[in-house]
Amino acid sequence: MASATKPIAISVLLLLFLFTLSVCKSTREEDPTPAPWPHQFHSILFMNYSGSLQIIDLWYDWPNGRNFNIIQDQLGKLLYDLEWNNGTSFFYRLDSTKECRTAHVEVGILRPNWLDGANYLGQRHVNGFLCNVWEKVDFIWYYEDVVTKRPVQWIFYSGREAHVMTFEVGAVLEDANWQAPVYCFEKTDDGNDPKSQFAIPSGYWKDGGVLRGSINDL
Ligand SMILES: *[C@@H]1O[C@H](CO)[C@@H](O)[C@H](O)[C@H]1NC(C)=O
Numbered sequence: 650m651a652s653a654t655k656p657i658a659i660s661v662l663l664l665l666f667l668f669t670l671s672v673c674k675s676t677r678e679e680d681p682t683p684a685p686w687p688h689q690f691h692s693i694l695f696m697n698y699s700g701s702l703q704i705i706d707l708w709y710d711w712p713n714g715r716n717f718n719i720i721q722d723q724l725g726k727l728l729y730d731l732e733w734n735n736g737t738s739f740f741y742r743l744d745s746t747k748e749c750r751t752a753h754v755e756v757g758i759l760r761p762n763w764l765d766g767a768n769y770l771g772q773r774h775v776n777g778f779l780c781n782v783w784e785k786v787d788f789i790w791y792y793e794d795v796v797t798k799r800p801v802q803w804i805f806y807s808g809r810e811a812h813v814m815t816f817e818v819g820a821v822l823e824d825a826n827w828q829a830p831v832y833c834f835e836k837t838d839d840g841n842d843p844k845s846q847f848a849i850p851s852g853y854w855k856d857g858g859v860l861r862g863s864i865n866d867l
Pocket residue numbers: 697698699700701702
């Protein structure tokens with residue numbers, strides 16, 4: 650009898666081993682994926698680029714094809730960066746300088762699923778939150794709260810950091826605020842925009858604002 654139980658015991662062990670293997674394999678294949686962005690939200694971002702600090706009011710509005718970054722440099726002037734999904738962006742100030750710059754890019758605003766295809770890097774504690782971390786094309790590192798699935802921060806390859814201070818899902822900025830001022834549409838006689846040289850804060854432009862739609866295609 651003893652000689653018959655041995656092969657059975659070995660078979661059971663082998664089955665257990667194979668079962669464990671398959672469990673390990675299937676959990677490995679199920680790396681978490683980032684939550685898609687809500688189609689409309691408002692977020693206040695605390696930005697730090699090598700010690701240059703900004704507060705950005707971000708109004709993401711996918712159904713209406715528009716995205717707004719209202720940028721406050723520390724002790725500086727407000728800058729409005731209004732992006733349309735047709736590729737037109739307006740950068741302007743709402744003060745007596747009447748500065749406005751218009752840019753046309755090939756890409757629209759970020760799609761809600763722009764993080765698709767990001768590489769999962771595991772979990773980390775940041776700013777007091779346990780986060781899942783992903784990296785996309787060596788351009789951006791994205792940190793999402795494990796429990797609430799809200800973004801906590803993202804960091805650009807340049808080292809510029811965005812810390813998410815508020816995240817109001819469903820918040821929409823009223824239409825009237827999406828109108829670029831009239832001086833954005835004025836041209837001099839030679840067709841040039843006289844204010845086209847006004848400077849966008851360093852760091853901001855380099856990373857493509859908060860995020861530009863071009864990362865959709867990366
Ligand atoms: C901003 O980032 C720099 C590193 O680039 C760091 O030394 C500094 O403490 C940060 N400042 C704030 C207010 O987070």
